[in-house]
Amino acid sequence: xxxxxxxxxxxxxxxxxxxxxxxxxxxxxxxxxxxxxxxxxxxxxxxxxxxxxxxxxxxxxxxxxxxxxxxxxxxxxxxxxxxxxxxxxxxxxxxxxxxxxxxxxxxxxxxxxxxxxxxxxxxxxxxxxxxxxxxxxxxxxxxxxxxxx
Amino acid sequence: xxxxxxxxxxxxxxxxxxxxxxxxxxxxxxxxxxxxxxxxxxxxxxxxxxxxxxxxxxxxxxxxxxxxxxxxxxxxxxxxxxxxxxxxxxxxxxxxxxxxxxxxxxxxxxxxxxxxxxxxxxxxxxxxxxxxxxxxxxxxxxxxxxxxxxxxxxxxxxxxxxxxxxxxx
Ligand SMILES: [Zn+2]
Numbered sequence: 316x317x318x319x320x321x322x323x324x325x326x327x328x329x330x331x332x333x334x335x336x337x338x339x340x341x342x343x344x345x346x347x348x349x350x351x352x353x354x355x356x357x358x359x360x361x362x363x364x365x366x367x368x369x370x371x372x373x374x375x376x377x378x379x380x381x382x383x384x385x386x387x388x389x390x391x392x393x394x395x396x397x398x399x400x401x402x403x404x405x406x407x408x409x410x411x412x413x414x415x416x417x418x419x420x421x422x423x424x425x426x427x428x429x430x431x432x433x434x435x436x437x438x439x440x441x442x443x444x445x446x447x448x449x450x451x452x453x454x455x456x457x458x459x460x461x462x463x464x
Numbered sequence: 465x466x467x468x469x470x471x472x473x474x475x476x477x478x479x480x481x482x483x484x485x486x487x488x489x490x491x492x493x494x495x496x497x498x499x500x501x502x503x504x505x506x507x508x509x510x511x512x513x514x515x516x517x518x519x520x521x522x523x524x525x526x527x528x529x530x531x532x533x534x535x536x537x538x539x540x541x542x543x544x545x546x547x548x549x550x551x552x553x554x555x556x557x558x559x560x561x562x563x564x565x566x567x568x569x570x571x572x573x574x575x576x577x578x579x580x581x582x583x584x585x586x587x588x589x590x591x592x593x594x595x596x597x598x599x600x601x602x603x604x605x606x607x608x609x610x611x612x613x614x615x616x617x618x619x620x621x622x623x624x625x626x627x628x629x630x631x632x633x
Contacts, residue, residue, distance in 0.1 A: 322612070323608060323612060326608075326611065326612055326615065327593075327608070330586060330592075330593065330611075331592075332592065332593055354619075357619055357623075357626050357627075358615055358619060360552045360553075360554060360626065361552060361615075361618055361619060361622065361626070362587050363552075364551040364552045364553075364564070364568060365551075365568045365571060365572060365587075365618070366478070366568075366583065366584065366587035366588050367564075367565065367568070367588075368474065368588060369474055369477040369478055369565070369588075371470070371473045371474050371477050371483070371486070373466070373469045373470050373473050373490075374487065377469055377473075377487070377490070377491070378465065378469070380491055381491050381494045381495065381498075384491060384495050385495060385498055388495065388499075
């Protein structure tokens, strides 16, 4: 048989792709041909040296991290846009402060706090909104991911 | 999910040679798979469909890395010839497993991205020719030819070290 064809078959044997007669035929050739046997053994050694099972242990957090990233990817599509949320957040906070003042007029310290809150307007509101939207970092991740995809 | 998680991480670690990069790449592969899930048709098995996404992603990462890499096989053989020879010796010393893994990664990173990928799918993941063909969207003949070319390239490059290693034993 053509040696070039045999070389390919020997690799197929090595890869476990041969069965029955084809397998026997190549095995017979190998036992009778020193050159092919050397080549077969050479590859065995290269493969053993270069390709090892890296013995990895998937981390416990893997699933939750992937879920977080999926969540971050999906959120912007379903959530109310940031600017609209902020626009509503300002009057909502003002209303909350007002109710606070009405309901707890006796406690001066609290009233001042509430007044400050009401006065803080956008700065204060932005901070509160940020605090209530904890996984902001993920969203950054998400937008980077989206840009890459 | 556990099964695919372990497989993906193993593939990424084998290809990228770095645990942190591999973890991140695995997460990205799961994200891509999640996004592509609607496009999954039972034409191929879920396993090969998943490997296709993983292979594409890793291939891109390897190609990006190849552009930054400066190392060459010739330089490696010159600097670490003895260690390379030791790596290919019949009886490897398990005490040097970690250094060997690093050296193996250096050697493999000199291969073209596609060659490293197909060899890893075969040698580490143990995929059959048919599974590789489906994962890489190519023909069976192309799988055989690419595997052979990659193997010959490696063997030819290190032949003198391999042969002198044999005569020693
Ligand atoms: Zn022969």
